[in-house]
Amino acid sequence: MLDRRRYLSLLAAAGVGAKITLEPTISRAQSLDAGVAGAGGQAAELSRSLRELHGSLRVSIQKYEGTTLRQSQEFKGATLTDGPRQWQLEQKTRRVPDGDGWEVALTCTLEKGEAEQTAISVDFPFNDWETANYVMIPGIVYNGNRYRAIGNGYNPDYPADMYYNPGVPLTISNNPRLASDVAMPSRIELETCGTAAPAMSFFSPKFRKGWIVLTEQGTRLGNSGLSVEESASRESCEFRISAPVVRQQVAGFGDFRPSEDRASNWTPGDAVSIRFQVFTFDADGIPAVLQKFMDVRKSLTGPTMPRNLLPMSKLAELGTDICRGNFTETKAGRYYLPENSKHFQLGWVSGMINTYPMLALNDATERRRVSEELDFICSRMKGRSGFFYGFISEDGTIRSEKTHPQFPAVQAMVRKNGDVLFWLIKHLMLLKAQGHGDAIKESWELAAGGLATAFTRTWRKHGEFGQYIVPETGEIAVYNSTAGAIVPAGLALAAEYFQHPDWLAVAEEAAEFYYERDIESRGFTSGACADISQDADSESAFGLLESFMALHQYTGKRGWLNRAKVQAALCSSWTLAYDPLFPAASDIARLNGRMAGAVWASSQNKHAAPGVCTSSADHLLKLYRATGNKRYAELIRDIQHAHAEAVNMPGHITTDYLIGSSMERIQPSDAEGKGAVGNFIRTRNSWTETNGILMALELPGIYVRPGEGVLFPFDHVEAEYVRESRHAAVVRLTNDTAYAARVSVLAETARQSARPLGYTAFLGWPRVEVPAGGVVTVRVTRDGKVARQA
Missing domain, CATH: 1.50.10.20 (Glycosyltransferase)
Known part of the structure; x- marks a missing residue:
């Protein structure tokens, strides 16, 4: 378990300190409406959007014994009193700029008393749920992984009924999944870093709606948890973000093992902030949810900043x-x-x-x-x-x-x-x-x-x-x-x-x-x-x-x-x-x-x-x-x-x-x-x-459309326009790596880009020599010719 200072130092060491914001502040100029769940303004709009899917937003204090949840207490307002313990909740909600979602920053503070093995839970319960809903957690859960599972380990042998059987059901390894058998508990529990993005989503065919929640990898308490749990009747389902992660089982390569996760101990003045974005949108099918996910997948964590290491x-x-x-x-x-x-x-x-x-x-x-x-x-x-x-x-x-x-x-x-x-x-x-x-x-x-x-x-x-x-x-x-x-x-x-x-x-x-x-x-x-x-x-x-x-x-x-x-x-x-x-x-x-x-x-x-x-x-x-x-x-x-x-x-x-x-x-x-x-x-x-x-x-080293303002580097160089006319562009290439680069250039017009690129097109791409640590300026014409400039 990490304290806040330690967590921030790790962020800095990993070079991602600017990517994970632990405080509920928003760097953009737009103002925030303060309040708690159910309050007016942006929070109320968020609540209304969730109700379109018969859903809501709740915040709870979760008390654990090891990995077993012993007690859950929901905030009904800004203050929650539990015997000698008093918790304070602050919520700030705003619309996601240029989007149809809401960003929420929650800060939960223990003002009085002490709390052992306690986590903060942000819950999204949905009623009128159907098992036909498509549940996707990127990189690990698709369609709820609600399929027949075999084996208890890596690459399990296929049973005899899978051979020469046109009617064989889709069969997976022993992975996190929602249950197909209504008599079985139906729950998925994950750590944020066990996904391709800290996100959960679903599509409801009944309501023709999609829903996505994005969060950050963690808080000062360490990595956060993501879980999905259906009720015994399957008529409701709850999506949960928890800080920190507390799983009962950890998924391996086709198997599970007991978790060593533990909730945190709190003293007066301790606080944790959780930031997330929620999107509810019209969707005519699963493809719409996938495309929406691609549109917003970096909305919360921000643009990536790849390093130029190796031409x-x-x-x-x-x-x-x-x-x-x-x-x-x-x-x-x-x-x-x-x-x-x-x-x-x-x-x-x-x-x-x-x-x-x-x-x-x-x-x-x-x-x-x-x-x-x-x-x-x-x-x-x-x-x-x-x-x-x-x-x-x-x-x-x-x-x-x-x-x-x-x-x-x-x-x-x-x-x-x-x-x-x-x-x-x-x-x-x-x-x-x-x-x-x-x-x-x-x-x-x-x-x-x-x-x-x-x-x-x-x-x-x-x-x-x-x-x-x-x-x-x-x-x-x-x-x-x-x-x-x-x-x-x-x-x-x-x-x-x-x-x-x-x-x-x-x-x-x-x-x-x-x-x-x-x-x-x-x-x-x-x-x-x-x-x-x-x-x-x-x-x-x-x-x-x-x-x-x-x-x-x-x-x-x-x-x-x-x-x-x-x-x-x-x-x-x-x-x-x-x-x-x-x-x-x-x-x-x-x-x-x-x-x-x-x-x-x-x-x-x-x-x-x-x-x-x-x-x-x-x-x-x-x-x-x-x-x-x-x-x-x-x-x-x-x-x-x-x-x-x-x-x-x-x-x-x-x-x-x-x-x-x-x-x-x-x-x-x-x-x-x-x-x-x-x-x-x-x-x-x-x-x-x-x-x-x-x-x-x-792949070309750089892609450019002279005279059209399009310039994109794929190679490990920086590329920028020096000047541009209708027929040509002068481009500066900077190579900050320790190795000389031969940068291939794909230059074309919008009309040309509408024609498919042949499988051997790369043979005709001109190349520009850029020395290690060097800068080269080239003139690129609309017909794809490249000439080095003095």
């Missing part, structure tokens, strides 16, 4: 050097290692994805190596049906990715096969764009076409792709989930490459199916990681966004762009919206790390990671170009800069491996124990390194 060109140089050194020969074949072992996995953790940036080097040696890996994959890992096996040991043994004693057939992930189709076509497109089309082998094209045919055949037969398939026969072994999220993108690219319109039709049908079932109905995507069940996960969310943008590119239909906006909002819910405070002695705190933009993995694997597994997220760039919505650009920049925070560099050690290496664990939560919070695991992951190279490759 993208330096990141690419180091990453490709590491990958070059990891090319190996085993009994299985010749390939770039996708892991620390010599076994090989396709897709997912970068097998046959890390080859793409190596091919982009346009180096004869690496082109030969990429060719050898593609030969190995197409000859050793392709099943008779056209689907690929996902895993092969270094001795050449094909391994099953899900097994059950009753079902011995070797299975493979649908997600990995989707990656194969998408990335294999991208390899072929890149070779042609580089002028090396003659290096493309017929066996590669036959494999890509055969895989597209296999997906089409499966879709036509089953109306879905499933989660696991049998590559030998093409049968779906495990149905359900959104594991095939990226398949429509792969089919769209294959349809264009082979001029096969039937594949594009299937891509549209499949993408529409996923949108209607998983986004509009469930409010999440799931099951794309090899180490989870059918849990909600970020990888399928970003994969489906890739598909929507591919379909927008190849069909020209506006509807896919509209779906992409909703999907990007879901992706934002998986991405840290603020810079969490980490323990002062932790790795991240000692490095003053700013981790806004780290991407939460899944509702089972409760940690964030440096980047999207495995993608540059250039689909967000394409969405930004098409819409002009700056939030998409800011999301990309957050993700890229959080990635750099995890890269092992001199004076910034994050792994026990080479300079430029990185690992997948950014841990704000205590899911792995309190000792894991803020500490890096001392290993490396090929996919995070690949992810960094891809961002350096497929």
Whole structure:
């Protein structure tokens, strides 16, 4: 437990002191209406908005014995008397500027007496509740996680009834969830830092309303708690913010353990301030709630302030050097290692994805190596049906990715096969764009076409792709989930490459199916990681966004762009919206790390990671170009800069491996124990390194529209206009890092931005050399030319 001075010192040490306000003051000029719950003015308006959902706002004193709540006393006015103890409550409420929400600052003070093991609770009880309501807590709870759960630990085995069963219900690991069984208690309890943003939300189909509450990570008492609890009858539900957090159970990676949380001891004069924002709004469905969340996710914690640490060109140089050194020969074949072992996995953790940036080097040696890996994959890992096996040991043994004693057939992930189709076509497109089309082998094209045919055949037969398939026969072994999220993108690219319109039709049908079932109905995507069940996960969310943008590119239909906006909002819910405070002695705190933009993995694997597994997220760039919505650009920049925070560099050690290496664990939560919070695991992951190279490759260093006032830096440089005319802009680039930067420039007009960006467009982006600690001025014209100015 932290006292106020200690908590503020930790804030300062983490470099986020300006982000978490512990006092109820508002820095903006707008005035506040003082009062308590039920008072006039802004507080009354807030109360009226809550009543639209049959809800209200209450503040209570909660007395605990350990983690057991023994007594709750609600404030009925500004003063609460409990024997010798007297509490005072001050509430300040105002409208959120330029929004339809309210910001509340509550200060609770113990004026007389002493109180042991006591917490302050801000409660939002809602009557006329329905279990059909969609409940979302970003990065961990989607649709209340109200699904069948299995196992009691990481990556549980599937029961027999999940195999070859088209009617299998969506099945998750043992995660925090609202109960499906009305006979069971229905409660979720979390710590703020166990979420992608300290927020809770729901959508009511009955009232056609959405509701979101945002709060801060903590108060002077430490991290706060978030909980959702339904009544036994399920006719009411209460959302709660508590200071400090007091949970009975702590969620791990698919299991729970007893909590060590404790409420605080109070003496006269002790006070705590809690700040939160509440939004009640019209919503015609779950997509509206997701989009509203993206709009307001930083409203309370404020804009993120990423650090410029590592130019993208330096990141690419180091990453490709590491990958070059990891090319190996085993009994299985010749390939770039996708892991620390010599076994090989396709897709997912970068097998046959890390080859793409190596091919982009346009180096004869690496082109030969990429060719050898593609030969190995197409000859050793392709099943008779056209689907690929996902895993092969270094001795050449094909391994099953899900097994059950009753079902011995070797299975493979649908997600990995989707990656194969998408990335294999991208390899072929890149070779042609580089002028090396003659290096493309017929066996590669036959494999890509055969895989597209296999997906089409499966879709036509089953109306879905499933989660696991049998590559030998093409049968779906495990149905359900959104594991095939990226398949429509792969089919769209294959349809264009082979001029096969039937594949594009299937891509549209499949993408529409996923949108209607998983986004509009469930409010999440799931099951794309090899180490989870059918849990909600970020990888399928970003994969489906890739598909929507591919379909927008190849069909020209506006509807896919509209779906992409909703999907990007879901992706934002998986991405840290603020810079969490980490323990002062932790790795991240000692490095003053700013981790806004780290991407939460899944509702089972409760940690964030440096980047999207495995993608540059250039689909967000394409969405930004098409819409002009700056939030998409800011999301990309957050993700890229959080990635750099995890890269092992001199004076910034994050792994026990080479300079430029990185690992997948950014841990704000205590899911792995309190000792894991803020500490890096001392290993490396090929996919995070690949992810960094891809961002350096497929994202421009700066984006500019000369003569239109649009300038956005993605790279680790500052960019500002010196002057601008109708036809050109003079831009100053400042590199404050310790490394020279080669900054790529994407310059275009608004008219050009309305046209889709090709998958190999990065080959034509000019680059500007900016020395370490240096400043360079360039002239950028509307036709994309860049010239250095004296």
